[in-house]
Amino acid sequence: MKVSTKGRYGLRAMIEIASRSGSGHVPLALVAERQGISGNYLEQVVALLRKGGFIRSVKGAHGGYRLTRPAREIRVGDLLRVLEGSLSVMDGDDPAMAREAAGQDDAVRRAIRAQVWERIDRSVAGVVDAITLEDLVEEARKKGDPGALHYEI
Amino acid sequence: MKISTKGRYALEALLDMALQDTAGYVALNGVGVRRGLSENYLEQIFSDLRRSGLVQSLRGQQGGYRLARDPSRITAGEILRAVEGPLVPVACVADGPGSGASADAARNRKACCPRIDRCVTRGVWIRVTDAMERAADGVTLADLLAETRANLAAASEGASI
Numbered sequence: 001m002k003v004s005t006k007g008r009y010g011l012r013a014m015i016e017i018a019s020r021s022g023s024g025h026v027p028l029a030l031v032a033e034r035q036g037i038s039g040n041y042l043e044q045v046v047a048l049l050r051k052g053g054f055i056r057s058v059k060g061a062h063g064g065y066r067l068t069r070p071a072r073e074i075r076v077g078d079l080l081r082v083l084e085g086s087l088s089v090m091d092g093d094d095p096a097m098a099r100e101a102a103g104q105d106d107a108v109r110r111a112i113r114a115q116v117w118e119r120i121d122r123s124v125a126g127v128v129d130a131i132t133l134e135d136l137v138e139e140a141r142k143k144g145d146p147g148a149l150h151y152e153i
Numbered sequence: 154m155k156i157s158t159k160g161r162y163a164l165e166a167l168l169d170m171a172l173q174d175t176a177g178y179v180a181l182n183g184v185g186v187r188r189g190l191s192e193n194y195l196e197q198i199f200s201d202l203r204r205s206g207l208v209q210s211l212r213g214q215q216g217g218y219r220l221a222r223d224p225s226r227i228t229a230g231e232i233l234r235a236v237e238g239p240l241v242p243v244a245c246v247a248d249g250p251g252s253g254a255s256a257d258a259a260r261n262r263k264a265c266c267p268r269i270d271r272c273v274t275r276g277v278w279i280r281v282t283d284a285m286e287r288a289a290d291g292v293t294l295a296d297l298l299a300e301t302r303a304n305l306a307a308a309s310e311g312a313s314i
Contacts, residue, residue: 002155003242003278011274036268076277089285091155107304108172108188112164115292115300116229117156123288127280140273 003084009037010045010083011076011136017055018071018137025064045083052082071137077128087128088121156233162190163198163236164229164297167207171224171298178210178217198236205235224298230289240285243278245269 016031028046032039046065049055054074055065067074081087090113105113165188170179181199185192199218202208207227208218220227233240239247245266269275 003281008243008274011277015273089156107301107308108165108168110304111297111300112161112168112229115297116164116289119292120285120288123284124281127284128277131277131280136273136277139276143271143273 003080005041006045006048007080007083009035009042010049011079013037013042013045014049014054014074014079014133015136015140017065018067018074018133019140021067021071025058025066027064030064048083049079052079054079054082067133070134072132072134074133075129076131076133076136077125079133080128087124088117089124090117090121157237159194159198159236160233162188162194163202163232166190166195166198167202167220167227167232167294168297168301170208170218171220171294172301176219178215178219180217183217201236202232205231207231207235220294224294227294228290229292229294229297230286232294233289239282240289241278241282242285243275245272245275246278246282 012035013031016035017026020026028042029039031037032042035042037045046055050057050065053068056068057063057065077087166184169184169188173179173183181195182192184190185195199208199210203210203218207221209221210216210218230240241247266272
C-alpha cells in the first residue's frame with residue numbers, strides 16, 4: 001500500500017507554495033531546490049496540481065506558482081486524490097478488482113471488499129480529509145522557519 | 154495505496170479455509186481450486202502465515218494447514234501484516250519515532266531519508282498508517298465468515314425464486 005513519489009513530492013511542493021503564498025509567487029526552481037526534488041519531475045507533479053485547480057502559474061521574470069484559494073480550504077485528501085488518481089486500496093486497473101467492483105464476484109470476495117477494503121478506504125479518507133494544507137504549513141512553521149532549516153550543512 | 158495480490162489472496166485463502174468448517178487440516182490444492190489461485194503462490198503465502206503463527210501445518214496425505222486459533226481472534230490486519238509486512242504507505246513510517254523502533258533503527262532511519270527529523274508530511278503518513286491499521290484490525294476472520302455466509306444465503310434465496 002504505497003503512496004507514489006507523485007503523492008509525496010506533490011504534498012511537499014504544496015506546503016512550500018502555501019508557506020510563501022503570502023509573499024508572492026514561488027518559482028518552481030526554488031521548490032525543487034528546497035525540497036530536493038528534480039526540476040523535471042517536479043514539473044510533472046505541478047502540472048497535476050494545476051489541472052486539479054489547486055495552484056496557478058504566474059508568468060514573467062518574477063513568476064512562479066501560487067494557491068488558487070486559502071490553504072485552509074484545501075484538504076490533504078483532495079490533493080492526494082489528484083496526485084495518486086485514487087485513495088482506494090483497491091486497484092482499478094487490476095481485472096480481478098474490476099470484476100469485483102462490477103459486482104460479478106463471489107460471496108468471499110464481496111465480504112472482503114465490504115468489510116476490509118471499503119472499511120480501510122473510509123478510515124483513510126476520514127483522516128486525510130480532516131487535515132488541511134494550512135495545518136501542514138502551521139506544522140512546518142513550528143519545526144522552525146522553513147527558510148532556515150532546509151539546507152543540508 | 155494499493156493492496157498487493159499477496160494480501161488479497163491471503164485473506165481469500167484463510168476465509169476459504171475457515172468456510173470448510175472443519176477442525177482438521179485443509180489441503181492447499183483444494184483452496185487453490187476453489188479460489189482459482191495458484192498453488193505455488195499459496196505455498197509462499199501460507200509459509201508467511203505459519204511463520205507469523207496464524208496457521209499450523211501438517212505434512213503428509215491428510216496434511217495441509219489449519220487456523221492456529223479461533224477466527225474471532227484473527228484480524229484482517231494480522232493476516233495482511235503477516236504477508237505484506239507493516240501496512241505503511243511510505244517506507245519511512247516504519248523507521249524512527251512512532252514506530253516503536255530501537256536505537257539501531259533510529260540510526261538506520263537517516264539512511265531511509267535525510268529529511269526525517271524535519272519532515273512535515275511524515276506526520277500525515279503516520280496518521281494514514283494508523284487509520285489503515287485500525288480499520289484492518291477492527292475486522293476478524295469471524296466477521297468475514299459471517300458476512301460470507303450471509304452472502305451465500307442471500308444468493309441461494311435469490312436462485313430459488
